[in-house]
Amino acid sequence: MLKNDRMRHQFKEDVMSGNIVRMMVAPDALAAKIAESYGAKAVFSAGYATSASALAMPDRGISDFGIALERCREIINAVNIPVFADADTGYGDLDNVKRTVESYEAIGASGIFIEDQVWPKRCGHMDGKKIEPTEVLEEKIKIAKAARKHDDFLIMSRTDARAVYGLNDAIERSRRYQAAGADLIFIEAPQSSAELEKIHEAFPNTPMMANMIEDGKTPLTKTEDLQRLGFNIVVHPNAMTYTQTYAEEQLVKTLQRDGTTKAYKDHMITFPKFNDFVGLDQVNARDAEYAPEKMERYMTE
Amino acid sequence: MTLTNIFSNSTNQIIPAAGDGQTINALDEADFPAILLDGTLTTQTLLGENNQGLLSLSEYAKFLRDMHLKATSPLIADLQSGFGSPLNTYYAAQELERSGGSTLLLNDQLYPSHSIDQPQTTTPEDLLGKTRAAKDGLENPETQLWIKLEGLWDYGITGAWQRISYLEKAVPMPF
Structure with a gap:
C-alpha cells in the first residue's frame, strides 16, 4: 500500500x-x-x-x-x-x-x-x-x-x-x-x-x-x-505557534541586550543534535551511495 | 498499469508534448497513450523563456500537480538532468512521482539542462548515479523511469550504446 x-x-x-x-x-x-x-x-x-x-x-x-x-x-x-x-x-x-x-x-x-x-x-x-x-x-x-x-x-x-x-x-x-x-x-x-x-x-x-x-x-x-x-x-x-513565538522573542531580546546569543544557548538544541534530528547523516549516506567511484563497477564492457 | 503496458495495449504509439493547460485538455480528449509535460514548453508558459534550465523543480512540480488533477491521460514528467547531483535527482524523482508523474524522463545533460540542439552531456558515472538515485526515490512500482540520451552529436551511436549497456547493468529495469 x-x-x-x-x-x-x-x-x-x-x-x-x-x-x-x-x-x-x-x-x-x-x-x-x-x-x-x-x-x-x-x-x-x-x-x-x-x-x-x-x-x-x-x-x-x-x-x-x-x-x-x-x-x-x-x-x-x-x-x-x-x-x-x-x-x-x-x-x-x-x-x-x-x-x-x-x-x-x-x-x-x-x-x-x-x-x-x-x-x-x-x-x-x-x-x-x-x-x-x-x-x-x-x-x-x-x-x-x-x-x-x-x-x-x-x-x-x-x-x-x-x-x-x-x-x-x-x-x-x-x-x-x-x-x-x-x-x-x-x-x-x-x-x-x-x-x-x-x-x-x-x-x-x-x-x-x-x-x-x-x-x-x-x-x-x-x-x-x-x-x-x-x-x-x-x-x-496554537500551542506550537505560541511556543515558537515566545522562544524566539526571548532569543531576540537576549541578542539585543548582550550582542551575542551565548546567554540563551541553554535553551537551544545544539548544532550536532539538530543535524542529527533532521537526518544529515542519512542524507550524506545517500549522497555517498551514488558517488562516481561507486558507479564504476557498472562500467565494464 | 505501467506506461510500457499501456503502450503494448495501444494502437497509438505517439506521445505528444505540452506545456500549458489548454493544450493538455485538448490532448487529453484525443487517444494518446500519455502526454509529456515538457520542461521547455512549461518554461515558456510559466516564465516566458525558452531555457528549461531556468525552471526549478518546485515550480515545475507545482504545475505538474495542477495538470495531474485535470488530465486523465498518464503524464510523463520531465526530470530534466535531475535538477542537480544524484542526490538532487533522488529527491526530484520523489517529488515528481508524488506530483503525478506516471513516468519520469531523465536526460544525460549537464545540470542545468538546456533546450538546445547540442547540449553538453554529463559523465557516464554521473548518469548512472542519477539513474540509480531516481529509481531509489520512487515509491510506486508502476512508476517508470525513462532515460533520454542527448549526446549523439558528441559521443555518437557507439557512445550511446555504451551508456545503454552501463545502464542495463546499473539498474535492472525495462527501458
Whole structure:
C-alpha cells in the first residue's frame, strides 16, 4: 500500500476506534517532525498556524488556498503519520470546494474540515464571526463527498454558529451537515464542559472533534477527560505557534541586550543534535551511495 | 498499469508534448497513450523563456500537480538532468512521482539542462548515479523511469550504446 493510502486508512481506523486521537497543529514541516518524533500519532495543518508562519498575519482569511495547500503538503512530505487539514470555507463556491477536496486528497491529506463562516473567515475563537445560511455548507459537504476518490479521505463539517446563534443552532446545523454526508462533526468554540457534554449527547455515535486553544472560548480540558466526554479527536491549534513565538522573542531580546546569543544557548538544541534530528547523516549516506567511484563497477564492457 | 503496458495495449504509439493547460485538455480528449509535460514548453508558459534550465523543480512540480488533477491521460514528467547531483535527482524523482508523474524522463545533460540542439552531456558515472538515485526515490512500482540520451552529436551511436549497456547493468529495469 502506498504512503498516502496507508496514512488515510490508518487515520480513519484510529478515529473510528473509539479512542481519542490527539493532534498538535504544526505550523511547518519541522514542527510536524518534532511532534512525530515524540510520539504523535497524527498532526494537523491549520489556518491560524499557517497564516502566522507563512505571512506573520492573523487568521482572518488573508492566507489562501494555495498557501494552505502547499504548507500542508510540506508537512505531509516530512512525516510518516497521518495529516488532517483545515480547509477553511473551501475557498469560494462549489467549484472551489471540488478543487480543494481533489487537491488535498492528491497531496495525501487524511481528510479536511470545511466550515460555515462567511469568507473572509476568522479564527473560531475570535469575535465578530459571520455565518452562512445552513444550506451553503450542506451543499459544500455534498460536493466534497462526491469529489473525493477514496472513502478513507474523511470530510468533517465545522460550524461556527455557537458564537452567533447559540449551541442549539450549532447542533441543529451539524445534524444537517451530517445528513449531507459529513463523516465527522466539529462544533467550534463551546464555552463550558457542560456544552462539550451536550455536544456529545447530541451525536453519541459520530466521531467528534474538540479544539483546545489557550485563552480561547473553550475550557482547556485534558485529553483523557475529553475521551470520557465522548470526543474522538482533540486538536491543539496554537500551542506550537505560541511556543515558537515566545522562544524566539526571548532569543531576540537576549541578542539585543548582550550582542551575542551565548546567554540563551541553554535553551537551544545544539548544532550536532539538530543535524542529527533532521537526518544529515542519512542524507550524506545517500549522497555517498551514488558517488562516481561507486558507479564504476557498472562500467565494464 | 505501467506506461510500457499501456503502450503494448495501444494502437497509438505517439506521445505528444505540452506545456500549458489548454493544450493538455485538448490532448487529453484525443487517444494518446500519455502526454509529456515538457520542461521547455512549461518554461515558456510559466516564465516566458525558452531555457528549461531556468525552471526549478518546485515550480515545475507545482504545475505538474495542477495538470495531474485535470488530465486523465498518464503524464510523463520531465526530470530534466535531475535538477542537480544524484542526490538532487533522488529527491526530484520523489517529488515528481508524488506530483503525478506516471513516468519520469531523465536526460544525460549537464545540470542545468538546456533546450538546445547540442547540449553538453554529463559523465557516464554521473548518469548512472542519477539513474540509480531516481529509481531509489520512487515509491510506486508502476512508476517508470525513462532515460533520454542527448549526446549523439558528441559521443555518437557507439557512445550511446555504451551508456545503454552501463545502464542495463546499473539498474535492472525495462527501458
